Structures are given as structure tokens and as C-alpha cells.
Amino acid sequence: MAKPITKLINLKTFREFFNSSSSGGIILLICVVISLLIANTNAGYAFKDFLESEFGFEGGGIGLRYSVLEWINDGLMAIFFLLVGLEIKREIVEGELSSLKQASLPVLAAIGGVVAPALIFSLFNNGTPTSHGWGIPMATDIAFALGIISLLGNKVPNGLKVFLAALAIVDDLMAILVIAIFYTNDLHLNYLMYAGIVFLVLIVFNRLRIKNIFFYIIPGIIMWYLIHHSGIHATIAGVLTALTLPTTPDDSESPLEKLEHALAKPVNFIIMPIFAIANTNITFLHGMVSGLAGHLGLGIVLGLFIGKPLGIFTLSWLSVKAKIAQLPSETNWKHVIGMGMLGGIGFTMSIFISILSFDGAIALQTEAKFAILVASLLSGIVGVTWLSLYSKKQKKKAVTASK
Template sequence: MNRLSKSFINFFQKEQSTGILLILCTLISLIIANSPVQIFYLELWEIPVRLQFGDFNFFNFHGKPLTFETFINEALMAVFFLSVGLEIKREIYAGELANLKKALLPIMGALGGMIIPAFIYMLFNYGTQTQSGAGIPMATDIAFALGVLSLLGKRVPGALKVFLTALAVIDDFGAIVVIALFYTQDLSVLHLSIALMIWGVLLFLNKVKIYSLIPYLVGGIFMWYFMLNSGVHATISGVLLAFAIPFQKGEKKVNFSKLQHSLHRPVNYIILPLFALANTAIVVNSDIQNIFTQRYSQGIFFGLFLGKPLGIMLFSILACVGKISKLPEGVLWKQMLGVGFLGGIGFTMSIFITLLAFDPISQQYYINHAKFIILTTSLCSAFVGYFYLKKILF
């Protein structure tokens, strides 16, 4: 087994602690949302967020003030996507995705883990008003998945940890592409053009080797604003900014590494917990028993719980049979199946796509129930993956 890099070990440890924190925040939010202070708690997330410069309100979403919840989902999550983008870029330049031969296995696994769940969802929902939710079961929550894997301790082969991490990183990238292509509404060509022009300027600064972070961060703020008003989800600006920031091996990568390190604490210990609290405030009422009979619920459940492991295994086997890649040393197919079940832990990205897939006014019913199914399915996937891996590893 190859020795794990220090940067990978640090990343793995950070993600497992974040996963535990997100679980706690989810439980707290569910309890409070169904407690005597329910109304106060739900209204808390609807408080308007304003930042005035004279008559200009910077946080203005399509002519309407942002609420606290929308501010988290549109603004703070852009910072999360910046962090994700930086991690993807680091993996491509100097991590587990730098070697194409090694990267092809998690790439194929992630591809299957997106295509098969979406296909299963569409089997239940094609031609209905909920077919827009096909992207919901496509995503894996990297923090939760690695958090569960970490509970198994040192018996987990290092190569298996690397595979799951690379798989989840590629999965995140795939989810980002899906969001950009399929969840864009009321497109404003003018605002989108300005945002892309700003990105072009930042890419030019990268090309001429401007390593100071200041112009990139300032440009990123303006790019976010115009992306927010373009109809393309504003969080995409975080990923675009990440790919504009220069990455160089050796001493020149210091600014890139500093930014990535400085984002760790606010993203993992403030932004993601706030996202979990705001988006899992689900009121469990008498009609909750009818959720599992709905097509979109069945599509999400079977897409995540069965589609993920099926897609990851099928495409990984095809990659090995086709000899474009091979299993990492010390890893068995039965262990890969366990990782496939952990891939069914959707949570953050699945909930995020749910908010884009359904209309928050006319389809709030779908959103609340989809969140509940995502939590339920993620819990099932976590339990099955954990106990299956525990049985074969111990």
C-alpha cells in the first residue's frame, strides 16, 4: 500500500470532524423545528439580510431582499464552493487526480454514481412535474461519507480512503456542472456576460503570473454579484474563482495554500453547520407517513441507496475490464461495494440541488419531503456501508 501524503491525511481528518458536526446540527435543527419554539425557529431563517450603500442594497436577489436562509444558500455557500473548487484543483495538479491512470478509476466510479441514480429517479418521475429532481440523487456528501469511513479506524486500507475521497471530489465537480447546465432559470445574458468577462480578466491575471490574492478576491465578489442576478446559480462563481487563482508547485503555491487553509475553519465550522441548521428545519407532521408513496421520494431513495453503489461498482468494473485502470493495491471488490454504499450519503449537495430543482413557493411541499427522504436515505446508506465494511474488515 502506498504511503498516504500528509496533505491527504490532513484533509481526511478535517472532513471526518465536519461530518460529525453536521450530524449534530441536523439533529438539533430537527428537534427545535418540532419543539414549542417551532414558529420562532422557522421565522429566524426568514429574517431579511441587507447591506446598504446609500440607496443600493448589495444583497438584492432578483429585486427582492435576501432572507437569512437565502443568504446562506446563495452567498455563504459560494465560499463553500470556492473551497471545493480549490480542493479539486489541488487534487488535479498535485493530488490523487494528478496521475491520469490512477484517476480514471474514481472518475469512472463517480460517473456511474451520477448516471445510474439519475436514471433510476427518471424511471419513477419521467413526464411528471417532479422530473426536475433528477439531479438530487447524483451527489455524494464528502464530509459525511469520510466521517463514517473514519469510524472504522486503521483497518480501512489507505487506498480505499483515497478512492472514496477522489470519488467524492469528482462527484462534487459533476454536481457543479449539473447545477450550471440544468438549474438555470430566467437567464440574464447581460449579467452573465459581465460575470464571465470578470472571470476572463482573472484568468488573464493568472496567465501573466499575478500571484497576489487581492485582485482575485475582489474580482470574485463582483463576479458573484453579477452571477447572482444572471439566473445561473451564484455559487458557481466560487468554483470559477477557484480555477482562476494560480496554482504553482513549490514556493509559488504559498498564496493558494494559504487561502485553502484559511477557508477550512469558516467553511467547515460555520458555513456548513449553518447550511445544515437552515435547511433541515423540517416539521414532521401527520402526512409524513405518505412520503414514501410519492414518486419523487421513491426516486430519491432508490437512486441514492441502490443507484449509487450499483453505478459506482458497474462503471469501476468496466474501467478495470476495459484495462483503462485497475484496482488499487490492497483493495478488494467487496470493499469497493462498501464504499459504493457510503456514496449513497447525499445530504449537503443533494439538499442543495433540491432547493434548485423545485419552486420554493409552489413546490415547498416537495422540498420539505425531499429533504426528509434525503436524510432518511443517507442514514440508511451510512448504516449499511458502515456495518458491511465492519463485517468484512474485522
Template sequence: MNLSKLFKEFYESEKAGGLILLFVTIISLALANSPIQSSYISFWQYDMGGHSITHWINDALMAVFFLLIGLELEREIYKGELSDIKNASFPIIGAIGGFLIPAAIFLLFNYGTATQAGAGIPMATDIAFAIGILSLLGNRVPVSLKIFLTALAVIDDLIAIIVIAIFYTKTLVWSNLLLALAVFGILLILNRLKVKSLIPYLLGGVVMWFFMYNSGVHATITGVLLAFAIPFGNGDKKSTSYVLQHFLHKPVAFIILPLFAIANTSIAIGADWQNGLGEANSIGILTGLTIGKPLGIFAFAFTGALIGLCKLPKDLKWKNIIGVGFLGGIGFTMSIFITILAYDDVALINSSKIAIILASITAGIIGYMLLKWTLKPNAQE
């Protein structure tokens, strides 16, 4: 199986980015619990234009991350794994299980309580972290498994985007939303008119972000809409979509996601931090990511194959899918992102972040060990 140059580029940047995320998270947690704790945490809350630095990272820079995810999803639909329904059905069905079961487990502990809004937290997968862990296995990893995990994570993010748009919109200003959609419509017209210059799309994207931000719908949705407005053409190296996707890989992997991780893991961990792990919210996150994710991905994919809706790639075994299912439980940045939208209470947000970090580490270690055990050395690339 051959990988496109852009997929290899995406995979490599996410692989390196995942390892960087791990490093900066450790550094951030260490600084947030060091003698400079107060000044370090205060820095990220510094007011800029009426909002904190963290707020601008979460609402503005993360829109660029979602733009890249949208471009990757668009390419997967037109030319990649998702372009063939027979190939696409396997990761799609796995992804459906990977968000339904974790959410159900979370609600099992939290339904009817003030924390039930956090059901979206264990749904998501951190692409960079998951690919980073998979990359540690080197040439053991078959190409088909790389594609499955990447497609699964991209679909997971698409589902997370839909969840954010539908369930985490607290107030809706219709006038601004309609203006944002009007800008989107204009960009689609430019696409149809075969305007290939990136400038009008990027300028339109900024305007669309402004109106979306002031509509109540989370502004990062703008990134995905903009991705599908940008001309894909035939998808070659000269296409507008390809050029932008190629440009964004490194800034997103090495600047935007690390900044998000640093800003959102500046958590002062108290002496009694472990007490929060016994709360229903934390239990829901921990079990949702470490049990719900692998169970949902495996059970739905296996059932889908059993009834003929999809099929397991010939060079993979079901125990490989269980291992990747655990890697799907690395929620980290995406789960933290949804946490910030779900809750307003700072203490609850911080206890949720600790649960996410612990669950992601646990799922990552188990997934790595299972795949190391189940994959043969020197798998063919």
C-alpha cells in the first residue's frame, strides 16, 4: 500500500508533534508547581484585549488547528482512505463506537448531575499524541495500521467538532451566525468561480471567525468551514488546498498545539489532588478514555465486520485493533479543549484536566505495550 507524500508529511509532523506535546506538558506542570508557580500561572491569564492569553490560544490559534484538520479530512474524502466507502467504513464504524461508548460510560456516572455536560470529554482522540506513541514502534507498524489510526482520529475530531457546535453553544446570536454563514457562502462562490488565490479565502476566514466568535458558536468551527471553502481542485501539489495544508503542518505541530498544551496544563496541583479522582466526573473521564474508547472502537469494528459492513485489512489482526483502540483513548488536547467548553468552574476544569492527563498516559502505555506485543518486528512499509 502506497502512502501519498502529503499523508507522510502529515504523519511525520504529528509524530514529532506528539512527542513535543509530551515534553512541554511535563515542563508546564513542573513550572506550575514550582517556586515561580504564581507568576507562571498569572502569565497565561494576562489580559490582552479583554481576554487572557489562554483564551486567545483556545479561540483563535486553535481555529488554525481545526483548519488543518478540515483540510486533512477534505483530502481523505476526495483522495484518501475515506474516498472508498469499503475502506472508509472500517475506521468510520470504529470511530462511531469510539464516541458512543465513552460518552455512555461517562453518563453512567454523571447523568442528571451538574457534570453531565462533560459527556463529550472522553469522546475525542489527540491525533498528535496517538501517532507519536505509535511511531515509537518504528517499522513494526504496517502502513494499514497508520492509515486506520489517522483516519479514526480525523473522524473522531470531525465528530468532536459537530458535538462542540451542537451541544456546547450556550447562547446564540442569530444575526452574527447568519453573517458568518453569508461569508462562508461568498467563499464557496469564489471556489465555484475557480478563484485560486489564498488571500481572499484567508481574509474571508478572519471575517467569518469574527462573526462566528460573536454568535455564540465556538469560533474554531470556522477553521473547518474555511477548509471546505478552499479550492481542492485535483488535489495535486499546485492545488490551493495542498499548498495551505503543506504550509500549516509544521506551525500547527510545533507551535500551536504545544502552546495550547502549555497554557492549558499550567495547573497548580494541591496536596489532596487525588481526592478529586474519586468524584463522578473524574471517574467518568478515566473509565471513558481507558475502557470506553478501546471497547467502543473494537466492539463496533468487530461487529461491523461480522455483519459485513466493513472488513479488517488483510495484514492486521483484531488484537492490533485493540491496541490502537487504547491509543484512541489518548484524549489529551481535544479532551481538554472540550472540558473548557463544558465547564465554568475552575476547580472542576483543573480536576478534569488531571483525570484526562492520567487517563491519556494510562491508555497510551497500555496501547503501546499491546501493539509491541502483537506487531511483528520489521513490518513492511
């Protein structure tokens, strides 16, 4: 007689994996592999047709009919940005960014990690048709970076994990600002004005201390529609909605924290995997590897793999030497170098910006996505290897010293 299915599955192990901070990154990696497999089989054509198929509603002056891919990149990703916005606000109110002393190191490190990759990309692409993609190597993928550093366990100090989390959040905030300012279509000021009115209503709700989350979500959806038609990328509506959610730096769970907890698993285990499957479907073609030596490929790979750790380390070192900031406890400069390498994992946000940068230019999007994959893979492998070897070296020294 066959054993019950519950006996075949270790439910406790599954729950621990599902609740761990590394699981989101692991699932995202699996989805990347699935997407690449689909794209390079006969199923790739059917999948592409599915992504291009349209559904929605049109009529009465309301246009909500988009392709599946547009619903994913403009709709589902707005929920992703809503969660990012909630994380940013919580860190500013009560977390690692709540005071100047706490915020200075991750903020300055993030600035270095944004400027250096953009400069390296521009160095290779200035004056070319791909120069508009300078924002691609700027952002660190929170899920992947934190997932990988979590896999290292006690090989890295907790202070380094907190530093990376705060840096990635500031990094995402900068990427959001870049998208809002530099990656917009023609502005339609009337829609933008209506969206501004909705945003003011949300601020009023915040001042009135209204705690019912639906008072923020429903106007937020309306603001998404208006911003989508304004020319600014609709995902910005998620961030603006998040910034109006009430929160308190005490022990009680605020509306912001309730929504953050409610969104964490759907975003990490549904929305980001769907985004990865839909947007990483790269068909490997002859000459693609050699394309990494072109100006676009070099700008992205060197921007993420070299620019990220260089910028993060340099600004961190300068800020500590100038006594503006201090390193987290039990953390040293070799830890910062390794963390900077993990900062070169740019996957989700980098792919997102590449889609905005080369809208309609599928060949350039594909080349950029492949370069992002290579750079992120290199950054992850080298970063983990560096931190693991350094941890072993430290333990060996400790054992030798105790004898």
C-alpha cells in the first residue's frame, strides 16, 4: 500500500525553506533556468505568442487592454515596487536608515554602487545607440543578493547582512528615481495632475490616521491607471502608495507592516518568479557570447562585476576614513569587498531597466539580458567564493591562535 503523500514530504523542512530569507532567491534562480529552457525549445514560439496576446477592457473612455507581458511588467511589477516602497519607508522610520549615523554608510555605499557602474557603462557606450541604457548596471537585486548571502550562514557576520539589506534598499530607491526621471515616455500633464490629486488624498488619509489598508490600496490602483497614461512608468504608483501607508516605531503592528507581511510571500514566490519566467526567455544564438565583447555587453558586465564592488568599497572606505560613518560590528574591509561583489547581482531591476531602455528593440533587449545574466552569475560566484575562503582563513587563524 502506498504511503500517504504527507509521509513522503517533510512538511517541516518545506515550511522552514518557504519561510527562510534565501528561498526567494533560490526559486528565482530556478525560474530563470526554466525560462531559458522554454526559450531554447520548440515551446519558445508558443510562449512568445502567449506573452504577446492581449486581454483586458476597453470602453467608456477607459483603456485597460494590454499584452500579457505588459500586464506583468506594468501591473504585477507595481506590486513589487509597492513592497519595495514599504521596505524603504519602514527602514527610514524605524530601521537602518532612521538616523543619520545609521543611514550614512549604506546611503553613501549605495551612491558609489550606483555612480561607478553608470560611469563604466557610459565609458563604453557614449555616443552609441545604446547610450540610453546607462541605468542598467545600477541596481542590486535584493532577493538574489540576500538569498545568496543567507546561504553563507554564520560564515559572514550579521552586521554585514544588515548592511547589504539597507544598501540594496537605498540602491532600489535610486533606481526608482532614475526610472521616474529618465525612463519616461511623452508626458501627459493632465493624467499626471489627476494622479497628483489622488496622491494628495492618500496623504490626507495618512494625516487623519486612517488605518484601513483599503483606503490606500483602492486609490493606489486609480493612481496606477493615471500614472500609466501619464507617460511615467506605472510602477512608480506602487512606491508612492507605499510612502503614504501609516507606520509607527513601536511594538504594535502598523498598517504598513501588515501590508508588507501580506505582500512578502506573494511577491517573492509568485510575482518575481513570473517576471523572471516572462523576461529571461533568452534564445541563445550564434555569436551571442562574442557579443559580450561589444560596447553594450562590456558596459553591463564590467559595470555590474567591477563597478558595483569598486563603487561600494570606495565610498564606504572614504566615509569611514572621514569619520562620517562606521563599519557594522564584526565587519572588516574584506567583508565589504565580498558584499560589494554580491551587489553586482543586478537581475530583476537591471532587466526591468533594459526593457525600458530599449523599448521595442528586441535584439538589444536580448543582448542586455544575456549580459546581465553573465554579470550576475560572475558576481554571485566570485562574491560567495571570496567570503567563504575568507571565513575559512579566519577560522584557521582562530584555531591556530587557541593552540
